[in-house]
Amino acid sequence: MKRSAIFACLLLGFTPICAAAAQDIPGQRILQRLDTNSDGAISKDEILAARERIFKRLDRNGDGIIDEKEVETARQAVEDRAEAAEARLGNRLRRMDRNGDGKVTEDEFQASTPLFDLADRNGDGRLSADEIATIRNIVSAHAN
Helix, strand or coil: CCHHHHHHHHCCCHHHHHHHHHHCCCCCHCCCCCCCCCCCCCCHHHHHHHHHHHHHHHCCCCCCCCCCHHHHHHHHHHHHHHHHHHHHHHHHHHCCCCCCCCCCCCCHHHHCCCCCEEEEECCCCCCHHHHHHHHHHHHHHHHH
């Protein structure tokens, strides 16, 4: 799970489900992405394959060279994603700020559990395994 997704989980008041996913941050996620043969380690060949994929993504016109224009395109894409994430965070914080004073108190933060409320489909104040699976899928899709 990406750091931004974990932060979003915390903001949305969905810490319990996100806690398990957060435990793998130091190396597990990278290992899962790069360990294409699932042997529990990343070989030099797997690193080279990952670098090849990155190069192909950066080389937008496929000419075998990453030029300044392609670097600028990649930089702009990163900047656009960061701005979108910043806007989403600002919106979430504004929704939590119940009294509109521009600050989120601990009480306001604790009272905001929209993701939990969404997952609790039967409204019983508890999440079943099925409801947890549903919300994990939502969080995973949002993280990507």
